[in-house]
Amino acid sequence: MDSPAAATRYESLDAIRGVAVMGILAMNIVAFALPFPAYANPAAGGPPGAADIATWFFNFIFVDSKMRGMFSMLFGASTLLVIDSAAAAGRSAAGAHYSRMFWLAIFGLVHFYLIWFGDILFLYAMCGLLLFLFRNLSVKALLLWSIPFFLIGIGLPGSLWTSLAMAQAGTLPPEVAASMKEALAQMNADMGPSTPAYAKEMALYLGSYSGIVAHRTGDMAGDPLFFLSLFLWETMGLMLVGMALFKSRMLTGEWDAARYRKWAIICFLVAAPPLAGLAVYQMEAGYDAVAIFGSTIVLSIPFDTLMTVGWAALIMLLIKTRASDAVRSRLAAAGRMAFTNYLATSIVMTTIFYGYGLGLFGSVGRLPLYLFCFGMWAAMLLWSKPWLERYHYGPLEWLWRSLSRWRVQPMKKAAAAQ
Numbered sequence: 001m002d003s004p005a006a007a008t009r010y011e012s013l014d015a016i017r018g019v020a021v022m023g024i025l026a027m028n029i030v031a032f033a034l035p036f037p038a039y040a041n042p043a044a045g046g047p048p049g050a051a052d053i054a055t056w057f058f059n060f061i062f063v064d065s066k067m068r069g070m071f072s073m074l075f076g077a078s079t080l081l082v083i084d085s086a087a088a089a090g091r092s093a094a095g096a097h098y099s100r101m102f103w104l105a106i107f108g109l110v111h112f113y114l115i116w117f118g119d120i121l122f123l124y125a126m127c128g129l130l131l132f133l134f135r136n137l138s139v140k141a142l143l144l145w146s147i148p149f150f151l152i153g154i155g156l157p158g159s160l161w162t163s164l165a166m167a168q169a170g171t172l173p174p175e176v177a178a179s180m181k182e183a184l185a186q187m188n189a190d191m192g193p194s195t196p197a198y199a200k201e202m203a204l205y206l207g208s209y210s211g212i213v214a215h216r217t218g219d220m221a222g223d224p225l226f227f228l229s230l231f232l233w234e235t236m237g238l239m240l241v242g243m244a245l246f247k248s249r250m251l252t253g254e255w256d257a258a259r260y261r262k263w264a265i266i267c268f269l270v271a272a273p274p275l276a277g278l279a280v281y282q283m284e285a286g287y288d289a290v291a292i293f294g295s296t297i298v299l300s301i302p303f304d305t306l307m308t309v310g311w312a313a314l315i316m317l318l319i320k321t322r323a324s325d326a327v328r329s330r331l332a333a334a335g336r337m338a339f340t341n342y343l344a345t346s347i348v349m350t351t352i353f354y355g356y357g358l359g360l361f362g363s364v365g366r367l368p369l370y371l372f373c374f375g376m377w378a379a380m381l382l383w384s385k386p387w388l389e390r391y392h393y394g395p396l397e398w399l400w401r402s403l404s405r406w407r408v409q410p411m412k413k414a415a416a417a418q
Helices: 011-033 050-062 066-088 093-115 121-134 139-169 174-191 197-205 209-217 223-247 257-284 289-299 301-321 325-336 338-353 369-390 395-405
Strands: none
Touching: 011 050, 011 066, 011 301, 011 325, 011 338, 011 369, 050 257, 066 093, 066 121, 066 223, 066 301, 093 121, 093 209, 093 223, 093 338, 093 395, 121 223, 139 174, 139 223, 139 289, 139 301, 174 197, 174 289, 197 209, 223 301, 257 289, 257 301, 289 301, 325 338, 325 369, 338 369, 338 395
């Protein structure tokens, strides 16, 4: 019988997903609260203060891309669970998976156009179309297949970065120098220090809701496909690594503490120094657009991936050895409702910062922005567990499940017998 209790649940996997959905806000909070050029460039709005530089430096090494990476790995792991659950219940694994991906893409587009431009759901749905093909591979095969995806994810933007760097240095052949210099000028205008795009976004996001939606459905209409072309390869690599880590039992909490500790130490020690070096390189380059683009989109990818695995190992170690039952259950509940919590975060944060809400956009520095993160994290931990004590699913998990199965799913739990 296909019931809400039919699928196997791993509390450790749910708990680390809860940490990931909280962590992705730590990564996204700058994009919610400041013009987008500031997301990667602390000098986008003018010379940054010491607190802004320190916060950006820490985030570049330990947070940016790592929390998205963990979310992507966990999506790969969860995909295997959903496929196995459908097969165990006698339903078509392919039908269940592709129906879920169809509706996830719809949710992602609604999220992008009507709520917030930083959507990852559409990207995940498109990756999911490919991910099903890898479901039966071994741990070794999954890791091997991840390598070409990562290499393409580095190589495609890397070729652009190399050309831009050569144009900046004046070493390009004359026949291509003019066009690349135009591209370089445009990149500096979009994401360089003291960029004019900063003021334009301030005006846009402090304006009306209708004006923001008109901009997304007009000038930004093709951005979901652009982001897909930019991040598909890296994201597929991360999802395949996540599937491998799930099959190796790393993400189910079944490794011993010493093994988690060893992986965490090695990954952090290997990844942190080069990431710190890239941060210093951006600072010494005066935060120019070429340095920002190359460091953020190209050169950091292998070290971001290692750091992401290190975070996963560290979090699993802490869940296994330090977290109380109460903490684990709260994190697991937030993880089981990750879809709802992710979209709820977008609604809450855009309402706080955008002009149609409290209008705080651009007025809070990088460091104090984490006060908003703490508040949202507390809300996730406080509301998710009581909700799941009464209902089988989070609100949007229920909607996604009902749409994917083309019938309304049971929501409210039966009252306990007296």
